[in-house]
Amino acid sequence: MTKIISEGIGEFYHHYPRVACVITAHAKEKDNVMAVAWHSVLSMNPPIYGVAISTKRFTYQLIIDSKQFGVNFLPYEAAELLASVGGSTGYEIDKFQRFNIARDKPVKTTVPILTAAYAAYECQLVDDRSYGDHRWLVGEIVAVHMAKEIFTSEETLDLDRVSPTMYLGGNSYCTAAKDTRRYLDREVYGKR
Amino acid sequence: MVGIISEGLSKFYQQYPRISIVVTAQAKGKRNAMAVARHTTVSTTPPTFGVSLQSEAFTYELIAESKEFGVNFLPFEEAELVDAIGSSKGREIDKFQKFNIAVDKAVKTAVPILKAAYAAYECKVIDDRGYGSFRWVVGEVVSMQALKECLAPQEILDLDRVNPLLYLGEQHYLTVAKETVKYVPR
Numbered sequence: 001m002t003k004i005i006s007e008g009i010g011e012f013y014h015h016y017p018r019v020a021c022v023i024t025a026h027a028k029e030k031d032n033v034m035a036v037a038w039h040s041v042l043s044m045n046p047p048i049y050g051v052a053i054s055t056k057r058f059t060y061q062l063i064i065d066s067k068q069f070g071v072n073f074l075p076y077e078a079a080e081l082l083a084s085v086g087g088s089t090g091y092e093i094d095k096f097q098r099f100n101i102a103r104d105k106p107v108k109t110t111v112p113i114l115t116a117a118y119a120a121y122e123c124q125l126v127d128d129r130s131y132g133d134h135r136w137l138v139g140e141i142v143a144v145h146m147a148k149e150i151f152t153s154e155e156t157l158d159l160d161r162v163s164p165t166m167y168l169g170g171n172s173y174c175t176a177a178k179d180t181r182r183y184l185d186r187e188v189y190g191k192r
Numbered sequence: 193m194v195g196i197i198s199e200g201l202s203k204f205y206q207q208y209p210r211i212s213i214v215v216t217a218q219a220k221g222k223r224n225a226m227a228v229a230r231h232t233t234v235s236t237t238p239p240t241f242g243v244s245l246q247s248e249a250f251t252y253e254l255i256a257e258s259k260e261f262g263v264n265f266l267p268f269e270e271a272e273l274v275d276a277i278g279s280s281k282g283r284e285i286d287k288f289q290k291f292n293i294a295v296d297k298a299v300k301t302a303v304p305i306l307k308a309a310y311a312a313y314e315c316k317v318i319d320d321r322g323y324g325s326f327r328w329v330v331g332e333v334v335s336m337q338a339l340k341e342c343l344a345p346q347e348i349l350d351l352d353r354v355n356p357l358l359y360l361g362e363q364h365y366l367t368v369a370k371e372t373v374k375y376v377p378r
Contacts, residue, residue: 003337005299012239013348014265014311014338015211015231017356017368038232041204042244043324049207050242050328052234073206079376087378119206131242131319131330132235138323144202155203156361164209166368170346171377176209176358177369182271184363189272190279 013169020082020167023051024070024112025062031112033095034059035086037167038134039071047141049123052134058090060135067125069139070111076163076175078116083171108142118162120145209358209366212274215243216262216304217254223304225287226251227278229359230326231263239333241315244326250282252327255317261331262303263313268355268367270308275365300335310354311338 018037025032038052049071053060063069074082084099095101102115109122123139130136150161157164159178166174210229217224230244241263245252255261266274276291288295294307301314315331322328344350351370358366 003296004340005335005337012233012236012333012336013346014313014336014343015213015233015241015263016349018211018232019207019209021207038234039207040210040230040232040242040244041207042230042328043326044204046324047202047204048323050232050323052232071207076372079374083376083378121206127323130235131240133237134235136234136242141204144204144206146202146206151205154205154362156205156364157208159360159366163372166209168351168368168373169348170375172348172373172375174351174368174370174373176360177367180268180355181360181364181366184271184275184365186275186279186363189275 017166017168017174019073020165020173022072022074022082022085022114023053023059024072024114025059025066025068026110026112027062027065030062031094031096032059032062032090033085033101033112035082042138048126048138049121049141050136050138052136054134063125063137064128066110068109068111069123069125069137070106070109070113071121071123072114072117073119074114074116074165075118076165076173079165079173081116082165082173104145106143113145117145118147118150203361205361209360211265212357212359212365214264214266214274214277214306215245215251216264216306217251217258217260218302218304219254219257222254223288224251224254224282225277225293225304226282227274234330240318240330241313241333242328242330244328247322247327252329255329256320258302259317260301260303261315261317261329262298262301262305263315264306264309265311266306266308266357267310268357268365271357271365273308274357275363298335305337310342
């Protein structure tokens with residue numbers, strides 16, 4: 001197989017698809033919501049989450065003002081909502097009103113929690129740094145919301161009950177193929 | 193959301209499935225590979241990529257020494273190899289030898305690039321810090337390799353040509369439902 005090798009970098013979507021999440025924030029009577037594909041857990045104890053956000057975003061300003069952010073996971077059926085919140089700016093409109101977004105109450109912060117989410121984290125900002133054209137915002141997860149019935153006893157997603165939204169890049173969305181799920185026992189494969 | 197609210201610890205699989213990558217490194221005549229699900233781009237200009245690693249991982253030791261790491265994307269068909277890499281210890285065995293892993297030459301670094309990968313990045317470390325119990329290692333992507341036939345226009349993956357490997361947690365692997373791909377213009 002011939003691989004193309006490049007040093008000039010384009011969009012670089014090789015590491016997709018990624019779960020598309022919705023980041024929320026509230027400050028000075030304003031709320032906003034944005035779509036983010038660059039995010040990861042960074043530690044379990046304490047639980048810490050990181051998201052990469054451009055400084056141009058209205059949500060970034062709200063997070064800097066409030067030192068809090070929410071991470072919301074929406075099902076594949078909500079891909080159009082994700083595209084809507086990702087394709088509009090909070091500087092110009094109130095996205096909650098415009099897209100009729102229902103919300104639940106947060107418990108430890110003031111961030112909006114989306115009713116449509118199957119899980120959400122409330123985060124307190126603990127770090128904010130730059131690696132280039134995005135800010136890397138890191139928060140301690142102070143509360144977890146989850147629709148318990150869509151998770152298995154191992155706390156993984158029950159794909160018979162929920163289809164996560166995954167972003168492939170280039171405005172394309174997809175979900176996981178539950179029929180392809182395989183359990184690979186560490187005891188077997190690590191010692192083969 | 194009809195939800196439960198937990199302030200206690202959980203396994204944090206709510207954010208899965210995630211692409212399972214293989215992170216590689218080489219230093220002092222030793223090499224290793226590990227499976228990692230926690231990673232993301234953190235900037236496109238310059239192109240940077242971050243990975244979350246256990247500080248006691250042998251691969252982390254090699255990265256800290258060499259200041260370089262490789263990021264390899266393997267297809268779903270290689271799930272068993274990725275699980276074997278993730279389930280064994282580089283301090284005890286040479287995984288490349290044990291699992292018969294074919295390697296391509298890197299271009300800008302000395303990191304092993306897996307032949308079975310449909311894409312791979314070579315990274316030079318620009319940051320290495322602790323968040324809680326893990327290291328967050330960020331590298332500038334100095335070279336990129338990809339199988340041209342696996343990429344569709346706009347450089348997104350062509351799911352007719354490649355099945356990306358997703359990890360759901362607790363040793364469950366799966367891939368993407370390509371028939372669900374929909375284009376939703378902003």
